[in-house]
Amino acid sequence: MRIASWNVNSVRTRLEQVRQWLAAEQPEVLCLQETKVADELFPHDAFRDLGYSAAISGQKAYNGVAILSRVPVEDVQVGFSALLPGDAEAIELEDQKRVISARIEGLRVLDLYVPNGSSLKSEKYAYKLAWLACLRRYLTAQERQGEPLVMVGDFNIAPEARDLHDPERLTGGIMASDAERQALAGVLGERLIDAFRLFESEAGHWSWWDYRTGAWERDRGWRIDHVYLDHDLQACATGCVIHRAVRGNEQPSDHAPVVVHLDWPPADDEEEGEEF
Numbered sequence: 001m002r003i004a005s006w007n008v009n010s011v012r013t014r015l016e017q018v019r020q021w022l023a024a025e026q027p028e029v030l031c032l033q034e035t036k037v038a039d040e041l042f043p044h045d046a047f048r049d050l051g052y053s054a055a056i057s058g059q060k061a062y063n064g065v066a067i068l069s070r071v072p073v074e075d076v077q078v079g080f081s082a083l084l085p086g087d088a089e090a091i092e093l094e095d096q097k098r099v100i101s102a103r104i105e106g107l108r109v110l111d112l113y114v115p116n117g118s119s120l121k122s123e124k125y126a127y128k129l130a131w132l133a134c135l136r137r138y139l140t141a142q143e144r145q146g147e148p149l150v151m152v153g154d155f156n157i158a159p160e161a162r163d164l165h166d167p168e169r170l171t172g173g174i175m176a177s178d179a180e181r182q183a184l185a186g187v188l189g190e191r192l193i194d195a196f197r198l199f200e201s202e203a204g205h206w207s208w209w210d211y212r213t214g215a216w217e218r219d220r221g222w223r224i225d226h227v228y229l230d231h232d233l234q235a236c237a238t239g240c241v242i243h244r245a246v247r248g249n250e251q252p253s254d255h256a257p258v259v260v261h262l263d264w265p266p267a268d269d270e271e272e273g274e275e276f
Contacts, residue, residue, distance in 0.1 A: 005152035007255035031111035035064030112153035162203035
């Protein structure tokens with residue numbers, strides 16, 4: 001089973017690119033971020049033609065998340081309040097459409113678009129930290145449901161120096177500050193692990209290249225798009241790859257897809273035999 005994550009920076013602007021990538025790669029699941037489209041305008045038919053249904057949570061011009069799947073989708077949950085119904089902050093944070101999950105082949109697939117934060121002195125930075133604290137509470141509630149978890153998305157955080165093209169200059173700034181990294185570590189706890197780092201320990205692997213300053217041409221990127229697996233799924237992971245070539249498309253998203261390969265559903269270990 002292959003589960004992909006891609007911040008497409010407007011699903012309608014990048015529609016043909018997404019369709020071409022799906023037709024070529026055919027992952028079972030593709031989680032999108034920054035769809036930037038109201039739900040009533042989401043291009044369902046364009047994906048249905050390729051065999052994908054879509055669970056969506058969008059808004060006009062900003063944010064938005066979607067889960068595309070060519071296998072059955074069950075129990076779609078939108079927003080933090082789906083699991084935190086009495087949490088006033090969770091309800092308030094739902095003005096921005098950033099959270100959606102679904103049960104797929106027995107897994108809980110959680111698709112997130114974490115706030116950027118803008119700058120360390122911005123109100124948006126405080127919002128980002130509050131959002132991550134709410135995500136931590138949400139995951140505590142999710143764990144009680146007992147479903148294996150794949151958490152994917154644009155996290156807008158480079159967890160370590162090796163996830164930055166220029167760590168000496170960038171460490172401590174937005175998306176690489178101590179508070180953001182500590183908040184992400186608190187979200188992950190001992191339960192979740194970075195799937196990409198199960199297979200690749202070296203620096204130099206990016207998922208996002210800023211449109212400005214010729215970042216793509218100079219390969220000055222960040223690794224801020226992640227796939228996290230819980231304990232039940234880590235042993236099932238057989239690979240995790242960043243499809244960086246997509247960033248070289250004409251009029252691309254500034255992000256590349258990240259795909260995790262899972263040996264899932266697990267094979268039945270019990271052999272059939274005669275009854276005695």
